Amino acid sequence: MGLDSHFGFDLDDTLDHPSIVDILLSVYARGHPVTVISGSKRKTLEAVKRKQMEVLGVPEKVPLYIVHGATFAEIADGKAELVLSLGIDLFIDDHPLFCSTIREKAPGVVVLRVSGPRVQRSKGRAEKLLGGHDGPG
Numbered sequence: 001m002g003l004d005s006h007f008g009f010d011l012d013d014t015l016d017h018p019s020i021v022d023i024l025l026s027v028y029a030r031g032h033p034v035t036v037i038s039g040s041k042r043k044t045l046e047a048v049k050r051k052q053m054e055v056l057g058v059p060e061k062v063p064l065y066i067v068h069g070a071t072f073a074e075i076a077d078g079k080a081e082l083v084l085s086l087g088i089d090l091f092i093d094d095h096p097l098f099c100s101t102i103r104e105k106a107p108g109v110v111v112l113r114v115s116g117p118r119v120q121r122s123k124g125r126a127e128k129l130l131g132g133h134d135g136p137g
């Protein structure tokens with residue numbers, strides 16, 4: 001891959017792993033384009049996701065896209081479309097359906113699936129810092 005390779009990262013249960021944040025920071029520091037694409041079945045506020053990124057140490061300038069969907073299948077399709085339209089070369093996600101959908105719909109993209117120990121999720125910390133939950137639904 002050339003130095004212009006575009007790296008994409010899921011947020012929940014992906015960037016919650018400090019070692020994955022290390023990968024993001026390394027490629028970002030080398031000047032690669034880096035994008036975070038996070039799915040949500042709830043109307044999660046962008047402020048919560050942004051705060052999650054902040055507590056995880058993701059640089060403020062890294063773009064964030066939130067894919068909303070009623071089902072995981074809808075979110076998977078939305079993520080795959082975004083990965084394609086943004087020209088992402090390598091995408092890292094923990095969700096098996098999201099990974100398989102991106103592999104199927106964006107065959108030119110390298111997809112890495114995260115697995116490993118449970119980690120402290122940043123979402124709860126972000127919501128607490130923002131002074132409460134972002135509501136149901």
Ligand SMILES: [Mg+2]
Nearest residue numbers: 010012013094
């Ligand atoms: Mg995830």
